[in-house]
Amino acid sequence: MQxxxxxxxxxxxxxxxxxxxxxxxxxxxxVMKILNVAHGSFYALGAYAAASIxxxxxxxxxxxxxxxxxxxxxxxxxxxxxxxxxxxxILRFMxxxxxxxxxxxxxxLFLILEDVIKLIWGVDPxxxxxxxxxxxxxxxxxxxxxxxxxxxxxxxxxxxxxxxWTLTRTxxxxxxxxxxxxxxxxxxxxxxxxxxxxxxxxxGSLLAAxxxxxxxxxxxxxPGLGVEVIVLSFAVVVIGGLGSLPGAALxxxxxxxxxxxxxxxxxxAELFVIYLVMAMVLAFRPRGLFMLAEARKI
Amino acid sequence: xxPDRTPWVLGAILAVLLVVGPFAPLWVVFPVTIAIAKGLVxxxxxILLRCGxxxxxxxxxxxIGAYTAGMLGRVFELxxxxxxxxxxxxxxxxxxxxxxxxxxxxxxxxxxxxxxAFSMIFYGLLVKSETLGSTDGxxxxxxxxxxxxxxxxxxxxxxxxxxxxxxxxxxxxxxRYLRTPLGSxxxxxxxxxxxxxxxxxxxxxxxxxxxxxxxxxxxxxGGLAATTxxxxxxxxxxxxxxxxxxxxxxxxxxxxxxxxxxxxxxFEGIRNVAFAVSPNTWQMVLGGALLAVIVxxxxxxxxxxxxxxxx
Amino acid sequence: MAAILDAKGLHKSFGAVVxxxxxxxxxxxxxxxxxxxxxGAGKTTFINMITGYLKPDxxxxxxxxxxxxxxxxxxxxxxxxxxxxxxxxxxxxxxAYENMLIGLSVVMRNHGVGGFFSRGRPDVPGHGRPAEExxxxxLERFGLAEYRDKNAQVLPGGVRKLLDIALTMAAxxxxxxxxxxxxxxxAEEKFSIMEMIMKAVRAEGVTVLFVEHDMEVVxxxxxxxxxxxxxxxxxxxxxEVALNxxxxxxxxxxxxxxxxxxxxxxxxx
Numbered sequence: 001m002q003x004x005x006x007x008x009x010x011x012x013x014x015x016x017x018x019x020x021x022x023x024x025x026x027x028x029x030x031v032m033k034i035l036n037v038a039h040g041s042f043y044a045l046g047a048y049a050a051a052s053i054x055x056x057x058x059x060x061x062x063x064x065x066x067x068x069x070x071x072x073x074x075x076x077x078x079x080x081x082x083x084x085x086x087x088x089x090i091l092r093f094m095x096x097x098x099x100x101x102x103x104x105x106x107x108x109l110f111l112i113l114e115d116v117i118k119l120i121w122g123v124d125p126x127x128x129x130x131x132x133x134x135x136x137x138x139x140x141x142x143x144x145x146x147x148x149x150x151x152x153x154x155x156x157x158x159x160x161x162x163x164x165w166t167l168t169r170t171x172x173x174x175x176x177x178x179x180x181x182x183x184x185x186x187x188x189x190x191x192x193x194x195x196x197x198x199x200x201x202x203x204g205s206l207l208a209a210x211x212x213x214x215x216x217x218x219x220x221x222x223p224g225l226g227v228e229v230i231v232l233s234f235a236v237v238v239i240g241g242l243g244s245l246p247g248a249a250l251x252x253x254x255x256x257x258x259x260x261x262x263x264x265x266x267x268x269a270e271l272f273v274i275y276l277v278m279a280m281v282l283a284f285r286p287r288g289l290f291m292l293a294e295a296r297k298i
Numbered sequence: 299x300x301p302d303r304t305p306w307v308l309g310a311i312l313a314v315l316l317v318v319g320p321f322a323p324l325w326v327v328f329p330v331t332i333a334i335a336k337g338l339v340x341x342x343x344x345i346l347l348r349c350g351x352x353x354x355x356x357x358x359x360x361x362i363g364a365y366t367a368g369m370l371g372r373v374f375e376l377x378x379x380x381x382x383x384x385x386x387x388x389x390x391x392x393x394x395x396x397x398x399x400x401x402x403x404x405x406x407x408x409x410x411x412x413x414x415a416f417s418m419i420f421y422g423l424l425v426k427s428e429t430l431g432s433t434d435g436x437x438x439x440x441x442x443x444x445x446x447x448x449x450x451x452x453x454x455x456x457x458x459x460x461x462x463x464x465x466x467x468x469x470x471x472x473x474r475y476l477r478t479p480l481g482s483x484x485x486x487x488x489x490x491x492x493x494x495x496x497x498x499x500x501x502x503x504x505x506x507x508x509x510x511x512x513x514x515x516x517x518x519x520g521g522l523a524a525t526t527x528x529x530x531x532x533x534x535x536x537x538x539x540x541x542x543x544x545x546x547x548x549x550x551x552x553x554x555x556x557x558x559x560x561x562x563x564x565f566e567g568i569r570n571v572a573f574a575v576s577p578n579t580w581q582m583v584l585g586g587a588l589l590a591v592i593v594x595x596x597x598x599x600x601x602x603x604x605x606x607x608x609x
Numbered sequence: 610m611a612a613i614l615d616a617k618g619l620h621k622s623f624g625a626v627v628x629x630x631x632x633x634x635x636x637x638x639x640x641x642x643x644x645x646x647x648x649g650a651g652k653t654t655f656i657n658m659i660t661g662y663l664k665p666d667x668x669x670x671x672x673x674x675x676x677x678x679x680x681x682x683x684x685x686x687x688x689x690x691x692x693x694x695x696x697x698x699x700x701x702x703x704x705a706y707e708n709m710l711i712g713l714s715v716v717m718r719n720h721g722v723g724g725f726f727s728r729g730r731p732d733v734p735g736h737g738r739p740a741e742e743x744x745x746x747x748l749e750r751f752g753l754a755e756y757r758d759k760n761a762q763v764l765p766g767g768v769r770k771l772l773d774i775a776l777t778m779a780a781x782x783x784x785x786x787x788x789x790x791x792x793x794x795x796a797e798e799k800f801s802i803m804e805m806i807m808k809a810v811r812a813e814g815v816t817v818l819f820v821e822h823d824m825e826v827v828x829x830x831x832x833x834x835x836x837x838x839x840x841x842x843x844x845x846x847x848x849e850v851a852l853n854x855x856x857x858x859x860x861x862x863x864x865x866x867x868x869x870x871x872x873x874x875x876x877x878x
Contacts (some may be wrong), residue, residue: 037406037541090589097592099407100352104548105592111585118578145421231537238411272422279415283400286408297439338682432625479718486711489700496660496714498686565686 005141015256016156022233023208030243031200037106041113044226046209047120047216049074051126067131085200125220132217235278241288316463333562334461338519340558342512343547350488354410358515359390361535363520371439375386379460380443390517394510402506422474425530435531464576469555551598613638619668628654629842635664642830644820650837658781661685691782697773699761710746712779735781750809751775766793
């Protein structure tokens with residue numbers, strides 16, 4: 001019983017983390033048809049920016065409670081500086097190219113950003129443990145969890161609900177859906193598609209950076225941090241269906257629970273089980289759980 | 299029809315490697331051998347890329363080839379360089395034959411993602427298998443050539459000679475294959491599968507065959523890498539390694555069977571030099587090179603050799 | 610003479626839409642059949658079912674006495690039923706000549722010629738000459754010689770149609786289904802284009818079924834007309850009979866004349 005509770009709670013926490021890390025990927029793919037390998041780099045950049053800025057401010061005497069705002073601010077800083085730069089500076093010249101070619105371009109960006117991180121922050125690890133321990137912890141069925149985990153879950157829910165609200169309830173969201181549905185017609189109707197792309201890319205990257213920033217207090221921030229996040233978030237969004245927001249949520253919950261269950265019951269399978277689920281979903285629902293295959297007219 | 303010079307160029311390259319090899323310093327011989335191993339993998343990816351498919355999981359077969367070679371040494375104490383390479387090739391091809399039934403149905407980004415998933419499954423399995431040394435992997439026995447163990451100073455050259463001979467044969471066979479009706483179907487599959495089907499051919503079958511060939515070449519390369527490096531670990535199946543192979547293939551272009559080897563050599567060259575000069579920015583150099591090739595040479599470096607000629 | 614193609618009671622529906630309902634038709638070898646009907650009447654569905662792109666919900670299709678209903682398109686093609694498309698299906702990044710070469714190499718492969726171990730340059734089965742020569746000859750016969758080295762992508766619409774048909778001839782079909790071979794061609798050119806196609810195709814005794822909206826073209830080239838309306842065949846007779854049939858005049862020809870009027874009005878406006 002206690003183990004089952006642990007599985008569920010660990011699974012929820014892990015799902016929340018996965019969702020925040022991956023949802024930006026599905027947003028960018030849904031709007032721009034770019035499978036962004038550099039997504040993991042934004043995650044890592046967010047973590048580094050958060051750890052270094054919050055670390056410096058805390059050392060300078062900032063009240064620890066403000067550090068949560070600093071985590072968010074660090075992520076914003078990363079996305080606002082680099083998002084428009086990469087989209088306007090490089091990606092927008094590539095939209096005519098094949099989906100797979102654009103993926104390779106983002107792979108090149110990933111390689112470059114990996115070293116940008118090393119140039120800015122060096123190769124030594126960064127730690128900021130304060131935000132993690134600050135709130136104390138709570139007990140469930142004799143298991144102890146830091147309250148910080150609830151912040152992660154809250155961030156995930158806020159990101160998901162905020163995105164869903166923006167897409168369905170605001171004018172911008174409706175225009176964005178028009179762009180997704182038919183880029184050419186939208187352009188003809190006078191919608192500034194380029195601006196939508198820039199904002200989408202920046203916002204998607206922001207979500208990755210938030211994922212990294214809020215993970216920073218729970219890990220040591222080291223080079224290569226974003227490398228595994230890339231494949232994990234690929235798995236999450238593929239399971240739900242590339243470009244689907246509810247799909248990303250479902251994918252995150254499935255991967256989160258499956259992983260936490262295997263860690264508790266069958267630790268040898270921990271890593272490969274995620275990709276097994278990914279392969280199984282692709283095998284039986286090639287477009288993911290929330291997407292339908294398109295027929296071709298001849 | 300233009301005379302086909304490719305076999306002669308391949309033969310000349312082989313001759314140069316065999317003749318110059320004994321005099322080349324170790325710091326040249328080793329990366330060249332590794333480049334041949336990676337070139338074999340890229341050769342297979344080139345066959346797939348010609349029909350518009352990019353596998354982000356080719357490291358699966360590279361790693362299978364390497365572990366097959368390693369296990370044969372560990373369990374059966376086999377150490378013949380050719381035996382190990384061919385065994386790696388066979389196991390990789392057999393695996394691809396089975397997975398191919400599924401993968402041949404996928405196109406575009408989904409082909410890439412499913413192959414990525416398979417390679418990560420294998421990675422996850424290896425990392426957790428204690429008997430295979432989990433994340434540390436294990437060492438591979440020094441290899442022999444036709445039952446003879448070369449003297450220490452000759453081992454590197456022996457492996458290079460074996461590698462270049464095998465790569466020569468593989469490149470010739472692939473060159474020939476690309477000119478068969480099935481091989482030449484690649485651009486047609488890339489352009490219009492409906493027309494392929496309505497000419498009476500099965501795109502799925504053609505892709506399945508190409509997938510197995512590509513895996514066989516990757517297995518060959520993996521077996522070679524295992525004997526060259528003398529150590530194998532699960533990282534060989536990780537997605538970044540697959541990314542490297544795709545990188546080499548794109549860098550090289552699909553114009554000719556020589557291109558992937560050239561691409562691998564240049565890749566290893568850039569990497570070694572950049573790493574020596576500035577260990578913290580070598581990835582940046584590689585990423586910049588990849589961006590430049592995609593933007594300025596959409597058909598890869600090989601297009602530099604084919605100016606003014608139809609691709 | 611026994612029918613080369615025999616469709617019996619074909620039925621196909623997409624949800625609530627009935628695209629084909631009880632379609633029965635026999636086609637004699639070495640004949641030319643025109644398929645007429647307004648858009649959505651079921652002509653293309655009929656072609657798609659014969660060539661295996663769609664499987665009928667009910668009914669069987671026999672070709673030379675053999676049941677081909679459940680075969681894949683490629684197997685039907687290999688048996689000798691080829692087709693062209695409303696939207697030409699070409700290898701768009703390759704030149705017209707390369708398109709032909711690839712088509713021919715598929716034919717060679719299907720006959721087990723020119724494989725990995727073969728030597729020299731073998732002849733294409735059925736054509737008796739190496740692929741390079743056959744390719745140029747076919748381009749010539751369809752008036753495509755001047756487009757030989759142009760990318761299929763940049764060719765004008767009518768030329769793409771012809772290349773699409775020339776490609777099917779690489780496989781030496783016995784039955785050829787042409788889906789609107791002259792659409793996208795100006796009214797004046799229709800006759801000469803159709804003349805050329807028929808000459809190239811009929812020289813080899815190929816049975817032809819073609820979809821056409823221009824009734825003058827139909828009555829000139831078809832020996833027999835199948836008129837489609839609402840998923841059914843409402844007339845099956847020689848053109849002079851079928852085109853004067855009361856139902857056909859009301860549901861098909863009338864519609865086509867109306868279309869023609871619209872076009873003329875548009876041109877004058």
